[in-house]
Amino acid sequence: MAMKKSYVDKTICVACGVCTKVCPKQAIIIIKGCYAKVDAEHCVGCRKCEKNCPAGCIEVREG
Amino acid sequence: MSKKWYDYLWIWTMIYFVLGFFNILFAWLGMIDFLVPLGFAIFGGNKYFCNSYCGRGQLLGKLGSKLSLNRATPKWMRSKWFRYGFLCFFLSMFGNMIFQTYLVGAGATTLQEGIKLFWTFNIPWGWAYSAGTVSDWIAKFSFGFYSLMLTSTLIGLIVMILFKPRTWCVFCPMGCMTQTICKIKNKDDT
Known part of the structure; x- marks a missing residue:
């Protein structure tokens, strides 16, 4: 079974950066003030970003 | 991750409101929170202010x-309509505050030593200003700007309790404005 990863809906992301602060693997960056992007290689699917995202734009699922 | 100096800017946010409680002229310092994020967005094409330097965001997070009850932010509150609608409303109120400052400066109205919360409730704040210290328009702007800063922080605190700690960031007018600037500036490479 494939490991679950975080995925960002960049159409609703507000680029606040909360996810980058809570990610224990520093696997998320904000791309040019527009949206968050997850580095799937480093993401461990811990859901911290999903739980903390105020915009509800992050979902943890199988890719 | 080790803490950086800017991880403590939430203290600055609290100091700002305390200073304004004792001397309203300190309200002008809030312009830093208006100009710096715009500077980052316009000249750097980024939201570094929101991401690292926003004391209010840090305070709400803490x-x-x-x-916080940690409930999902309602869908309508996350919608573009609400975000841009609130931005327009906020900018209109900011414009009105500037106009009121102009009226006082022009001598058309007198200075009221009070703040207005939620753009509705007048609160006496006379202890924080000695009449004649500075030009009336400078004092008027201070009262108006402090009202705006306090009101937006109170809204942030209310949604922080009801929903997620940083729900305010979803419809923060500065955040909305700077993200829009970033999207326009970086539209070719994002």
């Missing part, structure tokens, strides 16, 4: 970790 308080929210204890006080």
